[in-house]
Amino acid sequence: MSEHNTADPKSARAHARSMGGTRVEAMPTVPAMDAAIRPDGVPAEAMLWDETIAAGGYAAKRLNRGARLRLVDTKGDACLSMLVFNAERPIERLNIADTIKVQWNAYLGEGRLLLSDMGKVMMSITQDTSGRHDVFCGASNAASNAARYGDGDNWGQHPNARDRFLLACAKFGLGRKDIHACVNWFKGVTVLTDGATRFDGGAAANVAVTLRAEMDVIVMLANCSHVLDPRPDYPVTTAHVSAWRGAVTPTDDPIRNATPEGLRAFLNVEEDLRR
Amino acid sequence: MNMSNQPELPGEILLDEIVAARAPWTAIVRRGQTLRIVDLEGNQAVDFLMYSLDDDAERYSLQDTIAAQGNLFLRTGTVLRSNEGRPMATLTGTSVAYHDTIGGACSCESNTLRYGHHTKAQHACVENFLQGNARYGRGKRDMAPNINWFMNVPVEADGALGIVDGISAPGLYVDLRAEMDLVMVVSNCPQINNPCNGFNPTPVRMIVAA
Numbered sequence: 413m414s415e416h417n418t419a420d421p422k423s424a425r426a427h428a429r430s431m432g433g434t435r436v437e438a439m440p441t442v443p444a445m446d447a448a449i450r451p452d453g454v455p456a457e458a459m460l461w462d463e464t465i466a467a468g469g470y471a472a473k474r475l476n477r478g479a480r481l482r483l484v485d486t487k488g489d490a491c492l493s494m495l496v497f498n499a500e501r502p503i504e505r506l507n508i509a510d511t512i513k514v515q516w517n518a519y520l521g522e523g524r525l526l527l528s529d530m531g532k533v534m535m536s537i538t539q540d541t542s543g544r545h546d547v548f549c550g551a552s553n554a555a556s557n558a559a560r561y562g563d564g565d566n567w568g569q570h571p572n573a574r575d576r577f578l579l580a581c582a583k584f585g586l587g588r589k590d591i592h593a594c595v596n597w598f599k600g601v602t603v604l605t606d607g608a609t610r611f612d613g614g615a616a617a618n619v620a621v622t623l624r625a626e627m628d629v630i631v632m633l634a635n636c637s638h639v640l641d642p643r644p645d646y647p648v649t650t651a652h653v654s655a656w657r658g659a660v661t662p663t664d665d666p667i668r669n670a671t672p673e674g675l676r677a678f679l680n681v682e683e684d685l686r687r
Numbered sequence: 688m689n690m691s692n693q694p695e696l697p698g699e700i701l702l703d704e705i706v707a708a709r710a711p712w713t714a715i716v717r718r719g720q721t722l723r724i725v726d727l728e729g730n731q732a733v734d735f736l737m738y739s740l741d742d743d744a745e746r747y748s749l750q751d752t753i754a755a756q757g758n759l760f761l762r763t764g765t766v767l768r769s770n771e772g773r774p775m776a777t778l779t780g781t782s783v784a785y786h787d788t789i790g791g792a793c794s795c796e797s798n799t800l801r802y803g804h805h806t807k808a809q810h811a812c813v814e815n816f817l818q819g820n821a822r823y824g825r826g827k828r829d830m831a832p833n834i835n836w837f838m839n840v841p842v843e844a845d846g847a848l849g850i851v852d853g854i855s856a857p858g859l860y861v862d863l864r865a866e867m868d869l870v871m872v873v874s875n876c877p878q879i880n881n882p883c884n885g886f887n888p889t890p891v892r893m894i895v896a897a
Binding site: 555 | 743744748749750751753754757758759760770771772773785789790791792794795796797798799800801803804813827828829830831832833840842844845846847848849850
């Protein structure tokens with residue numbers, strides 16, 4: 413005999429409805445304008461997204477050009493792996509190799525751009541208080557998590573980032589072939605002179621990255637332990653994400669004009685959207 | 688051709704082809720077979736993708752390869768891994784100190800960023816990959832971060848990186864042993880705006896033995 417009174421449809425409905433309004437740590441605020449804490453200066457009506465992503469959790473969101481996306485490592489051990497697609501044509505996606513090659517640098521930070529595989533800027537990094545990010549080591553997978561934690565399944569206690577992306581992609585009609593090389597936010601990897609990768613871990617609690625969408629994008633985030641993290645117990649903590657409406661980048665924007673390569677990446681977006 | 692600096696390949700030669708400068712090339716290489724790529728004239732970047740023959744959603748992954756070996760560079764002994772973390776091929780020997788996998792493939796579109804819009808109409812590796820994959824029914828979703836054999840991309844302490852003068856030479860080689868049945872897709876890089884081909888694209892030789 414269940415402790416719940418769910419023996420008939422009306423009782424089951426009453427039982428289900430009694431759960432409404434429950435608060436847990438990892439959940440979205442709907443509507444986002446009701447978020448307990450808003451970024452400085454952002455009016456409630458501009459809020460588009462407010463969600464806490466569990467350790468091992470994932471989330472995805474379509475954002476319009478100009479929207480701002482803030483990622484917060486609330487407890488100091490988040491690891492947000494991110495995929496980015498052009499929302500209008502998801503066949504265009506983040507290209508890590510072009511991102512570092514075109515900008516002549518291996519590290520992401522304030523002022524840098526995320527570039528697509530079609531010679532366009534997808535997002536700009538407008539703020540970064542972490543300084544510990546990684547473009548080289550990518551998403552954990554079922555095999556790597558099984559080797560380290562005993563399992564890596566979406567239905568278990570140690571989900572892997574690749575299989576989180578698989579679910580996020582499926583919900584946008586995308587599949588395994590659409591999971592591209594990702595960015596890992598909040599876990600640093602330094603390249604040494606012989607090419608070796610050194611895992612630097614996270615920076616601190618409450619560090620944040622703010623991005624500006626430079627085209628309509630779909631962003632997918634998986635919050636799973638970093639594949640190089642040597643600690644044994646699935647070391648990852650919750651992350652908070654929020655997004656709000658913002659102005660499309662003006663032509664005198666300092667990030668847009670910072671380098672000749674970056675400026676051409678903006679010009680290519682602007683040309684594509686001139687209709 | 689002088690092959691005196693190359694060790695003898697094991698077993699029977701199954702295929703021996705020259706890839707023209709600027710051209711694509713594809714082959715099925717079975718588990719246990721070895722592909723040797725020879726840089727015939729020196730410092731010719733050979734852009735390289737591979738897929739599991741049984742399941743082409745499983746493909747080469749630079750990030751899984753780098754994370755597993757803890758190093759950006761591909762050297763003798765490197766295990767090339769898939770996006771599922773499985774070994775696809777092993778770099779069993781090379782006469783070049785290291786090869787690149789972070790530099791990606793040149794494209795018409797990225798050329799416009801790197802050099803200017805006057806380069807948009809130039810042939811590029813992504814064009815070769817798209818054409819090479821098309822004959823197997825694959826398309827742009829099958830583009831993945833690739834390997835650049837014989838290409839040199841150092842990373843400095845401040846993160847500065849770039850395609851710089853090569854460290855290969857005429858007759859140098861790399862050997863890959865397939866650890867699963869593979870489809871290999873190559874672009875013999877046509878880039879003329881940086882030193883990856885010494886500003887002069889040249890042919891390369893492909894030998895498969897088992």
